[in-house]
Amino acid sequence: MGIEQQREKFNINESMVRKWRKQEDDLRQVKKTKQSFRGNKARWPQLEDKLEQWVVEQRAASRSVSTVTIRMKATALARDMTIDEFRGGPSWCFRFMKRRNLSIRTRTTVSQQLPKDYQEKLVTFRAYCKNKITEKKIRPEHITNMDEVPLTFDIPVNRTVEKTGTSTVSVRTTGNEKSSFTVVLACQANGQKLPPMIIFKRKTLPKENFPAGVVIKASPKGWMDEEKMSEWLREIYVKRPGGFFHTAPSLLIYDSMRAHITDAVKKKVKQTNSELAVIPGGLTKELQPLDIGVNRAFKARLRAAWEQWMTEGEHTFTKTGRQRRATYATICQWIVDAWADISVSTVVKAFTKAGIISELPGNSSDTDSDNDEREPGRLDAVVAQLFNSDTEEEEFEGFVDGE
Numbered sequence: 323m324g325i326e327q328q329r330e331k332f333n334i335n336e337s338m339v340r341k342w343r344k345q346e347d348d349l350r351q352v353k354k355t356k357q358s359f360r361g362n363k364a365r366w367p368q369l370e371d372k373l374e375q376w377v378v379e380q381r382a383a384s385r386s387v388s389t390v391t392i393r394m395k396a397t398a399l400a401r402d403m404t405i406d407e408f409r410g411g412p413s414w415c416f417r418f419m420k421r422r423n424l425s426i427r428t429r430t431t432v433s434q435q436l437p438k439d440y441q442e443k444l445v446t447f448r449a450y451c452k453n454k455i456t457e458k459k460i461r462p463e464h465i466t467n468m469d470e471v472p473l474t475f476d477i478p479v480n481r482t483v484e485k486t487g488t489s490t491v492s493v494r495t496t497g498n499e500k501s502s503f504t505v506v507l508a509c510q511a512n513g514q515k516l517p518p519m520i521i522f523k524r525k526t527l528p529k530e531n532f533p534a535g536v537v538i539k540a541s542p543k544g545w546m547d548e549e550k551m552s553e554w555l556r557e558i559y560v561k562r563p564g565g566f567f568h569t570a571p572s573l574l575i576y577d578s579m580r581a582h583i584t585d586a587v588k589k590k591v592k593q594t595n596s597e598l599a600v601i602p603g604g605l606t607k608e609l610q611p612l613d614i615g616v617n618r619a620f621k622a623r624l625r626a627a628w629e630q631w632m633t634e635g636e637h638t639f640t641k642t643g644r645q646r647r648a649t650y651a652t653i654c655q656w657i658v659d660a661w662a663d664i665s666v667s668t669v670v671k672a673f674t675k676a677g678i679i680s681e682l683p684g685n686s687s688d689t690d691s692d693n694d695e696r697e698p699g700r701l702d703a704v705v706a707q708l709f710n711s712d713t714e715e716e717e718f719e720g721f722v723d724g725e
Contacts, residue, residue, distance in 0.1 A: 364421055366408065369399050374422045380633060389415050389426070390622075391629045425486045443602045447609055448677040451573065454597045455679075458571035462679060463564065465511035467575045468554070469612040470546050473624070474502050475647045503544050505657055506554055507612055507620065511673040513666030516558050518657055521550060528650040535658050538650075551581045555590050568595035575599045575678070577606050608676070615672030616664060623660035 326336070342349065364370050373396050380387050393410045396418075400408035419425065454460065506519040519537040522528065523544025532538055537557055539550060546554075564570050574596045576582050583600060591598045606613045631648055638646045648656075674681045 364418070366400070366403075366405060369396065369403060369405065369408070370418055370422065372399055373418070374424075377422075377424065386629065386632075388625075388629060389419075390626050391633060392418070394626075394630065395633075423486050440602075440605055440608070443605060444608055444677070447599070447602060447605070451575070451599050451678050454573055454599070458573075458597065460571050460573050460597075462511035462673075463514065464570050464572040465575070465673070465678065466508055466516070466559065466562070466572065467510075467611045467673070467678075468506065468508040468559075469576065469606075469610060469617065470579070471505045471507055471617055471621070472502055472545075473505055473621075475653065504546060506546065506558075507617070507661070508558065509612065509616060509664075509669045509672075510562075511611075511670065511679050513669040514563070515661060515664065515669065516562055518661050519550075519554055519558055520654060520657060521545065522650065530649060530651040532651050533655045533658050535662075536654050538654065546579065546581045548581050548584050548587060551584075551587050552590060555587070555594070560594055565594065568593070570595070572596040573599060575601065575610070577601045577610060578603050609678075611669070611672035611676045611678065614675050616669060619664055619668060620660050623663055624656055627656040627660065 373392065376395055376399075377387055377392065389412065393412075393415050396410045396415075397408070400410065455465065503523055504521040506521070508516040510516070517535055517537055519539060521539045521541050521544055523542070524540040525542055527538060527540045539553065541547065541550060559574070560566060560568075565572065572595060574591055574594075578600050581587070588598060601609045608614075628648070631652070640646065670679075670681070673679045
């Protein structure tokens with residue numbers, strides 16, 4: 323049957339018949355429920371060809387590939403190809419993956435279990451903090467939250483972009499994904515951040531040139547203990563702006579890890595003219611500003627730095643061909659950069675969400691620069707499985723008021 327006969331029989335335009343003939347192969351393979359081919363044509367097919375090949379090469383070498391690294395690579399390719407109008411946002415990334423038959427494998431995570439009386443403890447803790455702030459006239463720049471973040475030298479993802487249907491999915495690392503260390507972070511309710519302290523699992527300090535803006539420590543366990551807690555108070559907390567002479571009353575908030583609540587540590591905190599508020603066990607996800615809105619963004623930036631180093635950095639290898647991990651100095655630089663990149667509004671919003679303070683003037687909760695590029699339905703799942711920074715070791719036994 324010719325085109326003219328088909329047009330007359332079905333009462334359709336001649337151009338439509340010609341279009342269907344060109345799409346015959348695609349139409350025969352498409353699902354019967356699909357009604358159109360809208361929105362699936364690439365604007366920059368050559369860029370996507372190169373990008374797909376790069377993904378295939380990375381996966382062939384068992385390197386992890388996240389949507390973040392895809393967007394970074396795409397931006398670099400667009401720059402090399404002088405495509406000025408390319409933006410490479412989250413929506414484009416997922417359309418690209420759909421066009422190229424790429425998908426993400428996801429692992430479910432187990433959330434922190436809340437205590438039975440958590441509502442009562444939430445109200446009591448927040449009331450305690452607000453009463454101390456009002457009674458002592460504590461200003462936002464003297465309200466500090468501290469938390470330990472456990473990290474590893476390799477930060478591989480448990481999900482990676484891969485061709486749909488692949489039976490085996492491996493991720494390349496340097497073999498140090500279980501070699502851990504600790505980063506101690508602290509921030510204030512006015513949005514300021516104190517220098518991070520890094521505790522490496524060593525007996526002596528590494529002999530490397532470390533970047534400025536970070537305090538390096540060594541410990542056989544690589545974790546916070548009473549000695550390191552005292553050093554943090556002396557070298558970071560006391561040296562915060564306005565903290566050296568202890569003239570202004572302060573509030574220090576942290577969880578109930580054993581090293582935080584020894585008598586010696588409590589005494590040192592009191593000597594700094596600070597009130598101590600210990601978060602009840604199991605409630606850091608509700609009451610600790612760092613856990614609520616800061617650690618996640620910090621660790622996402624660290625992972626992006628590690629992924630970029632794995633794919634683009636200069637590497638050395640052992641005689642057996644094993645890739646060496648990043649140096650201590652390199653890791654410290656990643657930490658300094660990631661911490662510096664956390665915005666003031668992110669920190670202030672975290673204190674507000676924790677119920678410690680009311681929102682400060684000039685810090686709108688609708689404009690958070692660290693969350694503008696959140697990938698719809700994806701980023702939360704990516705970051706939720708990074709690391710668990712919860713460190714409580716025992717049940718909360720009351721505030722330290724009067725001690």
